[in-house]
Amino acid sequence: MTTFDFRKSSYSNGTQECVEVATNVQGVVAIRDSKNPAGPILRFTPATWADFHAALAEGHLPQGR
Structure with a gap:
């Protein structure tokens, strides 16, 4: 199983728009x-x-x- 290291997107505002992105796995944006x-x-x-x-x-x- 792939382990993604997620970080909060700079576009997240903390209340409604909360998106996390992981780019630590080659060839994948999660x-x-x-x-x-x-x-x-x-x-x-x-x-x-x-x-x-x-x-x-x-x-x-x-x-x-």
């Missing part, structure tokens, strides 16, 4: 909800994560609820 650390973990390739992040930054994907 994301989870810090309010539910035993919950699901999303895994992306670094290239896919970079594309997703760029799309958000450019406003191509909806943000918020």
Whole structure:
């Protein structure tokens, strides 16, 4: 089993938007909800994560609820 070393994202605000990211495993960017650390973990390739992040930054994907 892979052990990810999660850190809180700089985009987390501590009350509602609580995201943790792990990049310590080669070839994987892992994301989870810090309010539910035993919950699901999303895994992306670094290239896919970079594309997703760029799309958000450019406003191509909806943000918020």
